[in-house]
Amino acid sequence: MQTMRAVLLTEPGRFELAEIPVPRPGAGEAVVAVDACGVCGSDVHLVDGSTVAAEYPVVLGHEAAGTVAALGPDTTGIEVGTRVAVLPYVGCGRCGRCWTRQPQACAERKVLGVDMPGAQADRLVVPTGCLVPLPDTVPAEIGAILTDAVATPFHAIRRSHVVPGETAVVFGLGGLGMHAVQILAGVLGCEVIAVDPRPQARERAAALGAKLTLDAGRQVARTVVAETRGGADVAFEFVGHPEIVGTALRCLRPQGTCVVVGISPDRLALGMRQETLVSRELRLVGSFGCTAAELAELVDLVATGRLDLTGSVSDVYAPGQFAAALAETRDKRAGSVRVVVSYR
Known part of the structure; x- marks a missing residue:
C-alpha cells in the first residue's frame, strides 16, 4: 500500500505528521500532487478547538496548489500534468448555488481540511470542478495562497x-x-x-x-x-x-x-x-470564500503582472515544521502576511 505524509489533526489540540494511505480518485475526481499549502487562521481555530471538524482524525489544510497526478474513472476536462490551484469548497452539485458555480454558498458545502480530507499532505483528491489551471509563471506558493488569502x-x-x-x-x-x-x-x-x-x-x-x-x-x-x-x-x-x-x-x-x-x-x-x-x-x-471563476480571474491578474504578490509569502516551511508555521500564523508576527508549507 502506498503511503504519504499528511498533517493529521487527531483531536482538538493534537496534531502530528503521519504516514497515511494515498487516496484514490472516484469518477469526476482528480489526485493532485500538492506542491504547496498555505496555513490560515482557520487552521489555528481547528487546532485550538474553536472550530470543530466534521470528524477526527482529519488532514488539515485548504490552501493548495500542485499538479494533477491521476484522474478517476471516466474523468475528463483536465489532463494529468496540469499545474492547478485548488478551490477549497465542494458543493452538493444539485442546488441552485451549485448550478451557478457557487459551491461556497451551497447549504451542504464541504470545506477542505474541515469537512473532508485537506491539503497539508503529499496528495489530495478533489472533484475536477475545484481545479483552476495555474500557468508556469505563477509559483506554487503564490497559487496556494490565491485560493483563500487572496x-x-x-x-x-x-x-x-x-x-x-x-x-x-x-x-x-x-x-x-x-x-x-x-x-x-x-x-x-x-x-x-x-x-x-x-x-x-x-x-x-x-x-x-x-x-x-x-x-x-x-x-x-x-x-x-x-x-x-x-x-x-x-x-x-x-x-x-x-x-x-x-x-x-x-x-x-x-x-x-x-x-x-x-x-x-x-x-x-x-x-x-x-x-x-x-x-x-x-x-x-x-461574505464567505470565493468561486472558481473568481480564482481564475486572480490567477490571470497575477500571471499578467497586474497583481504583484511577491511579498505575500513571508516564510516557507517543510511539512515537519508545521507547528512552527502554525505558531507564526497564530501569533501574527510583525511583518508576516502568509506562511506556506512546501511538499516538493
Whole structure:
C-alpha cells in the first residue's frame, strides 16, 4: 500500500505528521500532487478547538496548489500534468448555488481540511470542478495562497459592488485584509483607509496604497466620517470581532455597505439603533470564500503582472515544521502576511 505524509489533526489540540494511505480518485475526481499549502487562521481555530471538524482524525489544510497526478474513472476536462490551484469548497452539485458555480454558498458545502480530507499532505483528491489551471509563471506558493488569502477578500470586494474612485475602509490587516488593501488600491483604484492596532501592519498597508492608516479604537468611525466628509462607501471587517461590525457600519455614508468576512461564534453587537440602519439605507453583507471563476480571474491578474504578490509569502516551511508555521500564523508576527508549507 502506498503511503504519504499528511498533517493529521487527531483531536482538538493534537496534531502530528503521519504516514497515511494515498487516496484514490472516484469518477469526476482528480489526485493532485500538492506542491504547496498555505496555513490560515482557520487552521489555528481547528487546532485550538474553536472550530470543530466534521470528524477526527482529519488532514488539515485548504490552501493548495500542485499538479494533477491521476484522474478517476471516466474523468475528463483536465489532463494529468496540469499545474492547478485548488478551490477549497465542494458543493452538493444539485442546488441552485451549485448550478451557478457557487459551491461556497451551497447549504451542504464541504470545506477542505474541515469537512473532508485537506491539503497539508503529499496528495489530495478533489472533484475536477475545484481545479483552476495555474500557468508556469505563477509559483506554487503564490497559487496556494490565491485560493483563500487572496480570493476571499476578492470575493468580498465583488459582493460590496465598490467601484473605482470610491472610498473603502479595511478593518484588520492580516493576510485577508492586507490583500484587500492591495486589490482595492492597486487593482480597482479605490481610496483605502486601513485600520489595525499594529504599527508595522499599518506601514505595510500604506506601502500597498492605503491613503490613510488608523490605529484601532473608539474614535475610528468619527475620524473616517470626518476624513471622508460624510462617510466611506464600503467597509470590510476581516477581524472576526462582533463589535467591529458596529464600528464599520458607523463609518459609512448613507447607502453604504459593510461586508463581514471575519468569523466569530459570538453574537453581533452593532451598537446602533434600528432606525439609523433604516433611515441611512445601510447594507450589511456576509461574505464567505470565493468561486472558481473568481480564482481564475486572480490567477490571470497575477500571471499578467497586474497583481504583484511577491511579498505575500513571508516564510516557507517543510511539512515537519508545521507547528512552527502554525505558531507564526497564530501569533501574527510583525511583518508576516502568509506562511506556506512546501511538499516538493
